[in-house]
Amino acid sequence: xxxxSRLAYEHLLYTLPQQYPEVKxxxxxLFTTAAATGLVEGSVWFDxxxxxxxxxxxxxxxxxxxxxxxxxxxGEEPVRWYDPQPHPENPxxxxxxxxxxxxxxxxxxxxxPAPGISFQAPNLPTLIADCVALGxxxxxxxxxxxxxxxxx
Numbered sequence: 791x792x793x794x795s796r797l798a799y800e801h802l803l804y805t806l807p808q809q810y811p812e813v814k815x816x817x818x819x820l821f822t823t824a825a826a827t828g829l830v831e832g833s834v835w836f837d838x839x840x841x842x843x844x845x846x847x848x849x850x851x852x853x854x855x856x857x858x859x860x861x862x863x864x865g866e867e868p869v870r871w872y873d874p875q876p877h878p879e880n881p882x883x884x885x886x887x888x889x890x891x892x893x894x895x896x897x898x899x900x901x902x903p904a905p906g907i908s909f910q911a912p913n914l915p916t917l918i919a920d921c922v923a924l925g926x927x928x929x930x931x932x933x934x935x936x937x938x939x940x941x942x
Contacts, residue, residue: 794853794911796820796828802912803830812836812922818844826851834918838925839864842917855909860917862924868897869924872904872917 799820802809806816818832830846843861848854860872876888883890886903893900906916 794850796850799848799850799912802914806834806914806918810918812838812925813918820848823847827856834914834921836921836925838922840869840921840925842921844914844917846913853910855913858913860913862921869893870920871897872907872913874909877901 803816803818803820806818807813814835814837816832816834818830818834821829821831823829826849828848828850830844830848832844834842834844836842841863843863844858845860846858847856849856858872858874861868862870870891870893872889872891874888874890877883877890878887880901883901883903886905886907889904889907890901891904891907892898893902906919907913
């Protein structure tokens with residue numbers, strides 16, 4: 791499990807394309823909101839055509855994620871999203887409570903457990919592995935003529 795200090799987390803955020811060959815580029819940035827609290831925002835683009843949008847509120851003094859939202863898209867089409875909104879009424883989600891993901895069909899109501907997602911460790915390695923696997927199971931479509939994908 792990767793270290794969860796500010797220095798280690800910033801290193802992970804700012805070197806994603808060097809650490810993961812499937813990552814085409816990243817706009818992830820850590821913004822300080824208080825002495826030990828920060829906001830991570832941005833996107834990660836993959837060679838397989840997927841985009842991972844990230845928003846995390848992190849407490850780097852305790853090494854934990856306070857809240858998050860992760861969205862996986864192909865173009866503007868939602869493929870999957872992850873959130874920690876508790877659903878105690880759904881026993882299928884108990885194994886990773888409160889962490890879960892949404893995926894088609896009926897993406898808003900189709901919830902599944904999200905193994906590897908937590909508040910205590912960086913979730914990016916798990917999310918990147920999920921995006922790589924999703925891309926392998928769903929062939930990439932070439933970008934539309936007017937679509938641009940940032941590169942580092």
